[in-house]
Amino acid sequence: MASSVPEWIDRDFCERLVERIQEGSELISWVAEPLAVSGDNYSSILYRVSLRTSTNTFSLVVKSLPQGSMMREYMLSDGIFSKEVELYQKVFPAMYSFYVDHGGNISYFCPQSYPSPISDTVVLQDLQPLGYTLRSRQEQFNMDHSAFAMKTLALFHGLSVGLHSRNSKLVECYKENIYTTRKKEVMRDYTNLMLMDLASEVETWIGFERFGNKIRDYSKTVLDTWINIYEQVDGFFLVLNHGDFWTSNMLFRYSDSGKIEDLKLIDFQYSKYAPAVLDILYLLYSSVQESVRKECIDELLGEYLAVLRETLDIVGCSERLPSLKRLKKEMRDKMDLVAMVALTILPAMVANEEEMANFGTLADEASSLGGVQNPIQKSIKGNRFRQILPSILIDLERDGIL
Structure with missing residues (x-):
């Protein structure tokens, strides 16, 4: 071994x-x-x-569980692993069965799960022998991949609405996320350090100097703002969110000609009953090419709504279907999620091997170095991040976030 x-x-x-x-x-x-x-x-x-x-x-x-003490304790204290096990073993089979009982016929949207012999582990079917592959973290989705991801997400969301209509408690119990009032003090130092370092980096970019102070100003109330993303949900179209819906949590299978045949979703540790647009925004600004996001947004949302409508019709919840107009409004209302993703997570998402953050050993490294360390210090200087972030900053400025 x-x-x-x-x-x-x-x-x-x-x-x-x-x-x-x-x-x-x-x-x-x-x-x-x-x-x-x-x-x-x-x-x-x-x-x-x-x-x-x-x-x-x-x-x-x-x-x-991760090896680093901070991440390990965080995952244990919040029961994140046990939550994912419950999703795989109890919630997802119930979602699927409810759909099939109503006459639906679909392939399973995630790998099969098996009971583990020990606690705090998840055992899953290995999809690689079945032809499923991960795409490069640095290669953002073209229209075909974006549309397929949107349709799969719509199916997942629709199935959760169906299960909610039968057993709301089984779905609504997933309300915790990384940004909650209870975790505010824990997150404060790391969030502030990441944003301050990013502000110093961005103000060296020609034409984007103004965003240094914009990010600093935004940081003053950022934790309350980001907590409200998840806690202020009245009036929104609510579903069981994936919670971390980006490139590395999707495995595609292709035909011999390169056509996408199927997509499986993985890593549901941050699933939460929350507005559906959170998953949509997360995907659009973490994993979709800028040209697709800007030029094809109506088409992508149309693909999402078409599959969502079909799924809700089958499970008898067609009255919950949001309109395109409502979906767009809810996206605008939750644009602070884009700031959260772009300013703190995206650098690590698109980093190359030399630039990669290591959140897993964060607390151990901080202790050995005598204080809090910025996990994305290398990543914010990465070439790919430098290519992607500017257009997102413009969007955030346009919408009054920055």
């Missing part, structure tokens, strides 16, 4: 896993290896576990 695979992924773990997946089978052999490089996953660590049994072979992805 490679030294980077934890000791708890051993033969005993694999044998207990086999018992849960295929009762009566005997484990013959197993192999485990790290699945992602440092920087690709900030709130978890992934391993591929290949099992050969007396009756079959399985390739699985095992997701565990």
Whole structure:
């Protein structure tokens, strides 16, 4: 076994896993290896576990807590891993069954989940052998990929509305997010440091010098503003959000000719019952090419609404369908989410290997260096981020956010 695979992924773990997946089978052999490089996953660590049994072979992805003390404690204290396990094991099957019971026929929108032998781990079907692949984090979506993502998101949102109509408590219980009043003090130092460093960087960009002070001014009330994104939801079209809907949480499968055949969603740790437009804005400003976002927005929203309408019709909730006009208004009302994504998360999303942030070991590094450290200090100087951010800053200025 490679030294980077934890000791708890051993033969005993694999044998207990086999018992849960295929009762009566005997484990013959197993192999485990790290699945992602440092920087690709900030709130978890992934391993591929290949099992050969007396009756079959399985390739699985095992997701565990991050190594860094701050992120590990954060994930444990908020029950984020247990929440994701519950979503995979209880909520998503209920969403799917409700849809099928009403005559719907769809492929599952996420990988199959299996019961884990130990707590605080998620065990999923490995989609790679089935032809699913991740796209480059730095390569933003063209129209085809953007439209497919929008349609898959609409299906997911619509299924959650259907389940909500049957069992509202099962959906509404997911109300926590990274920015809440309860976590305000924890987030303050890191958020302020990231924005101050970004302001200093942006004001060196020719033609964008004014945004340095705009970002500094915005930082004065930013935590209350970002908390309100999630806590002020009256009057909005509410769904179970994915919560982190960007390139690296989608796996595409293509035909031999390169046509998109299917899309699976992964990483639901930050799912929340909240306005649907939060997922839409997150996608548009983290993962969609600027030209597509600006020139094809009505077409993309039309694709979303068409699938949403079909899904809501099937589950008997057509009266909840929002209009295009309402959807656009709600997007304008929640543009502060774009600032949150662009100013604190996007640098890490589009960083290359040398620029990658490492949120997973954040507290350990801060302690060794004698104070709070900016996890995106390298990322904000990245070339790709420098290419993408300017047009977003213009949008935020236009809409009165900055």
